[in-house]
Amino acid sequence: MSKHTADFVTQGKRVLDIERAAIDDLYDSVNEHFSEACEIMLTCKGRVIVTGMGKSGHIGNKIAATLASTGTPAFFVHPGEASHGDLGMITSQDVVLAMSNSGETQEVLSIIPVIKRLGVPLISLTGNQNSTLARLADVHIIVAVSEEACPLGLAPTASTTASLVMGDALAVALLNARGFTADDFALSHPGGSLGRRLLLRVSDLMHQGERLPKVRQDDIISDALLEMSRKGLGMTAIVDDQDLLLGIFTDGDLRRILDQQIDIHHTPISSVMTARCTTVRPETLAAEALKIMEDKKINGLLVVNQQQTPVGAFNMHDLLRAGVI
Incomplete structure (x- = not known):
C-alpha cells in the first residue's frame, strides 16, 4: 500500500466519522417542531413546494422527489427562477419547504414576501436557528452540524447530509401517517424494476x-x-x-x-x-x-x-x- 493510498483511506474514514456524528446530532431536532411540520404537510390540500439554492437546491430536489414518490405531492422550485415567473406555480393551497444552511440565502429570502402574501405556510430547514429564514418561517427545523467534512470548512458536506436525512425522516413519517402501501408506491413507479415486482400479477x-x-x-x-x-x-x-x-x-x-x-x-x-x-x-x-x-x-x-x-x-x-x- 502506497503512502497516498493510506492517506485516502484515512481521509475517507474521517469523512464518515464526521457525517455519522452529524446524523447523530439530528435526534434532538426530531421534536415538536418536526411534528408540527409533518402535520402542516399532512393536511396540505395542495403540494409541498421545496426550494433551495446551490447544494441545498440539489438536496431539495431529492427531498421533493422522495416526498412525491411516498404519497406527498411535491415538486422543486428553483428560487432564482421563482423570482422570474415560477412563483406562479405556488398556490394558496400549498406549503413551502425552504432550505438554506446559513438561513441567509438571498435568492430564497427574496421570495418570502410573496409566500407570506399568499398565506402559504413556510417550513424552513437551516443550520442557524437565529437566521432570517428561521425567524420568518412558521415552523423551523434546525439541522446544524458542528463541522463540515471538507477540511477547509467551505464545501457543504456534513450539512447537506444532515438535510438529506431530515428530508427522508419527514417523508417517511408522512408515509406512515398516510397509510401509504407498497401498492401505492408501485403505482407511482410503474416503469422501474420495483414497480414490476410490486404490480405484476x-x-x-x-x-x-x-x-x-x-x-x-x-x-x-x-x-x-x-x-x-x-x-x-x-x-x-x-x-x-x-x-x-x-x-x-x-x-x-x-x-x-x-x-x-x-x-x-x-x-x-x-x-x-x-x-x-x-x-x-x-x-x-x-x-x-x-x-x-x-x-x-x-x-x-x-x-x-x-x-x-x-x-x-x-x-x-x-x-x-x-x-x-
Missing part, C-alpha cells in the same frame, strides 16, 4: 390455454412426459373428468420414479403424481408467488381459479424474464 406471466401442460388422471406416465416436453415447463397438471385439479407431476417426480423402475408405458400418472400440490390464484402478486416457491424450494407453480380448475402455470424462468427476480 401471476396472470400477467403464466402460460395458459394451449400452453398450459395438462393431462387426465388415467393417462399413462409416458403421455404425461410428452406433454411436459411439448410445453417445456418441467411439470404438468393432472385433472379429473370435470377438469378439476388432482395433482402435479414434475421433473423431480420423474427422477424419483426412475429410481423405482416403474413402467412408464403402462402406469397411470395418477399413481405417481403429487396430490394436494401448492397452487396460487391468477390475482396473486408475482413477488408473493416467488416467496412461496423459495420457501417450498420448488421451481414452478400451477394457477387455479375458484373452482380449482387449472388456468395457468409458470416457473422460475418466467419470473426471471419478467424482472421479478
Whole structure:
C-alpha cells in the first residue's frame, strides 16, 4: 500500500466519522417542531413546494422527489427562477419547504414576501436557528452540524447530509401517517424494476390455454412426459373428468420414479403424481408467488381459479424474464 493510498483511506474514514456524528446530532431536532411540520404537510390540500439554492437546491430536489414518490405531492422550485415567473406555480393551497444552511440565502429570502402574501405556510430547514429564514418561517427545523467534512470548512458536506436525512425522516413519517402501501408506491413507479415486482400479477406471466401442460388422471406416465416436453415447463397438471385439479407431476417426480423402475408405458400418472400440490390464484402478486416457491424450494407453480380448475402455470424462468427476480 502506497503512502497516498493510506492517506485516502484515512481521509475517507474521517469523512464518515464526521457525517455519522452529524446524523447523530439530528435526534434532538426530531421534536415538536418536526411534528408540527409533518402535520402542516399532512393536511396540505395542495403540494409541498421545496426550494433551495446551490447544494441545498440539489438536496431539495431529492427531498421533493422522495416526498412525491411516498404519497406527498411535491415538486422543486428553483428560487432564482421563482423570482422570474415560477412563483406562479405556488398556490394558496400549498406549503413551502425552504432550505438554506446559513438561513441567509438571498435568492430564497427574496421570495418570502410573496409566500407570506399568499398565506402559504413556510417550513424552513437551516443550520442557524437565529437566521432570517428561521425567524420568518412558521415552523423551523434546525439541522446544524458542528463541522463540515471538507477540511477547509467551505464545501457543504456534513450539512447537506444532515438535510438529506431530515428530508427522508419527514417523508417517511408522512408515509406512515398516510397509510401509504407498497401498492401505492408501485403505482407511482410503474416503469422501474420495483414497480414490476410490486404490480405484476401471476396472470400477467403464466402460460395458459394451449400452453398450459395438462393431462387426465388415467393417462399413462409416458403421455404425461410428452406433454411436459411439448410445453417445456418441467411439470404438468393432472385433472379429473370435470377438469378439476388432482395433482402435479414434475421433473423431480420423474427422477424419483426412475429410481423405482416403474413402467412408464403402462402406469397411470395418477399413481405417481403429487396430490394436494401448492397452487396460487391468477390475482396473486408475482413477488408473493416467488416467496412461496423459495420457501417450498420448488421451481414452478400451477394457477387455479375458484373452482380449482387449472388456468395457468409458470416457473422460475418466467419470473426471471419478467424482472421479478
